[in-house]
Amino acid sequence: MADDSLTPIAILIDQLKNEDTQIRLNAVRRISAIAKALGPERTRRELIHFLTDSVDDEDEVLLALADELGGFVEYVGGPEHAASLLPPLESLAASVEETTVREKAVESLNKIAEVIPAETFKDTFVLLVKRLASGDWFTSKTSAAGLFAVAYRRSGDDQKKELRRPPSHPSSSLFFQLAKDETPMVRRAAATHFGALIKQMDKAQIKDEVLPIFSPGLANDEQDSVRLLVVNICSAIAPSFTYEENVQHVLPVALACAGDKSWRVRYMVADRFCELAKALGPEITKNNLLPAFSKLLKDNEPEVRTAAAFKVQGFASLIPVDLIIKSVLPGVRELVHDPSQHVRAALASNIMGLAPIFQKDKTIEYLIDIFLALLKDEFPDVRLNIIAKLDAISSVGIDLLAQSLLPAIVDLAEDRQWRVRLAIIEYIPLLGSQLGIQFFDEKLSNLCLTWLGDSVFAIREAAALNVKKLAEVFGTEWAKNNIIPKVLSLYTHPNYLYRMTTLFSIGQLAPVVGADVTISVMLPLVLHMVKDPVPNIRFNAAKTLHNLVPLLDGTVVQGQIKPALNQLFEDTDRDVKHYASLALQAC
Structure with missing residues (x-):
């Protein structure tokens, strides 16, 4: 009678011999389940032995195997048996030409090395490192370089001394041999991992x-x-x-x-x-x-x-x-007009960070002209990068921002690149909170309305969210008197995109301004737009009413919103009917 417990190994062998790479890859990804079925002892005796002999496959499969074995300690019986996982990983680290496979094998070996008991560490892991470092092929030696730091840190003083100057080679360590190896890849690996070893x-x-x-x-x-x-x-x-x-x-x-x-x-x-x-x-x-x-x-x-x-x-x-002003700034000024747009973009990404270091007076004297030049750069990424750091300038005084940079920022609000306009929109609430209500109303308020009718949907969407953030910054009363009337006035615009943005803005503003303002000012407008001739407006009106339902009391919902939704549910347009149905369920 056949032993059913052999089935997991038999299945694995069969799958790893399959011609389909995906089947072999899936088999490797399931070896933890096979190990659970076998138990720790048979996993060590049979599965690990089989995997050690199975390192001749495509790189994708071997990479998965190296990865799986790094987390396999629990399946072989815990740390006291962790060294049983070293042979298959040593084979991968020593003989596979693909760099990513060897690197993953080294990573897994280092993970396992951390849990190998101290009393067996020298005779297992350290010997493995020595074997790899003394190998004939560059693959073995490059892998050894990545293991030295862990081997050295976990070794005793005598073993550390031997790793540095082994008795058989008193004039140089194995690592020294790697660092002067005739193969550039080995020397490079030694240099890569030298820092980690030095720290020990x-x-x-x-x-x-x-x-x-x-x-x-x-x-x-x-x-x-x-x-x-x-x-x-x-x-x-x-x-x-x-x-x-x-x-x-x-x-x-x-x-x-x-x-x-x-x-x-x-x-x-x-x-x-x-x-x-x-x-x-x-x-x-x-x-x-x-x-x-x-x-x-x-x-x-x-x-x-x-x-x-x-x-x-x-x-x-x-x-x-x-010293920055004397020795660094001259070079920085040259980079502002560098022929490479990537150089200018790199400078723009962090030049604003000099403002807190220079403080107000020196920023005005030495940096403002650099900021302005980058804000006007012909390459969009340069303008974007400088905009993304506008908040750094606030630490040296908002009057500096208002007087010197705001005109350039306002120009960028109408930039031909929509990504630049979008970046400016995202900073408007921050600028508003720093500049104050009066300055905002004079200089920036009209920009917000312009964006609500932008030809790019992402800009209109961001502008609607921007209105909400401004209401949070300046308060409900300001929003009711200053921004809401201007936003709602767009509902009669002949371009349906403007009317659509009105609905988006209402959906954003309602949770901020509260039920009273919503019922008295915004809800009547939404109910009016239920009859708009454009189907896109009607189904967005349904979506807006859906969003308003949880914000308003039941009397308003049943008395005003539900009748409007029932009317939309009878609409001939399929999308309008669908969104009206969803909103009615919420009622």
């Missing part, structure tokens, strides 16, 4: 073990794909060193990267500049890194200038304002 070492170990690998090794690598990662290593080493040690060991490497012949390396410096400056400290930043940053702002490559432009605000927060 003390200062003496960094000086004795890391610096020989770092410089002149990786820092002078012939491959720019390796050298660009040296910037992160600089940031990892610097916090452990004194000012003098950083000047001697780290700063020369950082400056060499900032002036590297490869734009990719310079790009990485610009992209990581704030982290590097924080790691090296304020004195080195002011004395040595500031000129390097100014040079990056003027780099020949637009990609480098873009990365540097993104860091203007962050770097400016690390140095005194007078």
